Amino acid sequence: MKSGPQRGGCQSEIRWGVLGAARIARKAVIPAIRRAGAGEVLAIASASGKAEAFAAELGIPRAYADYDELLADPDIDAVYIALPNAAHARWIIAAARAGKHVLCEKPVVLSTAELDDVEDACATAGVQLAEAFMYRHHAQLQRLRELLDAGTIGDLVTVESSFHFTLARTEPLDIRLRPDLGGGSLRDIGCYPVDLLGWLTGAEPDEVGVVAHRDRPGGADTRMAVAARYGDVTANLHCSFDAPFRAEARLIGTGGSIWLPDVFRADNRGGTARIQIERDGESSVVEVESDQYGNQVAAFARRVEHGVPEPGGAALTRRTAAALERIEAAAARAVPAGR
Structure with a gap:
């Protein structure tokens, strides 16, 4: 069974600036902005020192060697931040003070104290802030919620979720391996299973073992590896830079189970x-087609144009x-495994 495509496209006049010449900006988010009609990418x-080449490659009219210069550009309405995790809070606040709306890569901050600061800055400036968890915008989550609400697998008992890929150890050290930049498997990819559990349960964990x-x-x-309890729901979450690609979740209920093999990276298919x-004793498969990156930027463009936050988005970001x-x-606090 296959559900038809669900796309959140729009025709927006928002003018975007991009902070950071990251691969995700080049390969995923900028093409999504154009594909979804979510505005014009005006500057990078x-x-x-990569801005000029990046702009030439992608046909972006303006290139800046300094983030403050882009934020000072009066033609920019919103920015997409694709910087190392440790830089997110600083540049969200700077963008807000410059009057720019902000879509920031996940995790949007490294602490709840930083989240307080960025939310205060955005509220004071009257700008929108959204965390770029693109998987939230795939239609499979809506379908999943319908199945759970219908009691398809009974009461939810346990969630098992994993995100793995192999990251080469090279010199200079990849930013995802640098703790000073907010790196680590938890912050890079483990945040997805954690966010999913917050979405599923509407809660923070009551107990955590790591x-x-x-x-x-x-x-x-x-x-x-994380073992956690969210009310009556137990969870096992895993992430690593040391195994072949896997990004999945299995929901086990009192009357059955649901396996989501593409829950975070459906774009790979x-x-x-x-x-x-x-x-x-029976198995069935539903396929849901959706453009999660396109839906994400289109939803953000609508927020900017109408000033209406995504329902539940800020609360989920805080739980995560x-x-x-x-x-x-x-x-x-734990004794580290390995060398």
């Missing part, structure tokens, strides 16, 4: 996500930030 800024592996003492976590339902902060603190 990079402190690495084990982590680090390549060297004081280094960023390269593998992590052209936008089609599979939902496998197992109950009473609080859970990540708690998990990271538990990992720091």
